[in-house]
Amino acid sequence: MSKSILDPEVVEDVIARGSRLNVADTANWGKMSATEMLAHCNLAHQSILKAPPAEKSGGWKKWIAKIIFLHVMKEFPKGARGAERFDMKGKVDVALFEEEKSKFVHIIGKYSRLDHKLAGYHPRFGALNHREWGIFVWRHVDHHLRQFGL
Known part of the structure; x- marks a missing residue:
């Protein structure tokens, strides 16, 4: 079975890995700096945490993409x-690294203390359940931590 950020042990592991990130770390792939990656994750995860329940399913193409991503693929490509x-990219001052890193730890920690079920709409996969x-x-977060060798 796939790992889930809803598992408190996984949350602890992600926070530990993210805590090892340094401002000077460079990506093994992609073009984001460490600060940009943290800001990206923070923005995306804030959006996921506050998303309202999906009002539509997304159709059969999104359903197939969801099945492939969640059940066939083992990691983000x-x-x-x-x-x-x-x-x-190019939108975050490197001087904000420590602030973004602190936000990252705080936001990821929220997944182990949710008071509601996640049920938002994903643009590529349609409606996702909790x-x-x-x-x-x-x-998503594992992809970006691996991107920086963590």
């Missing part, structure tokens, strides 16, 4: 493009 609104969001979030 390198070079996967996210939504434009989460693109932080369990599916847990897997997606784990894969």
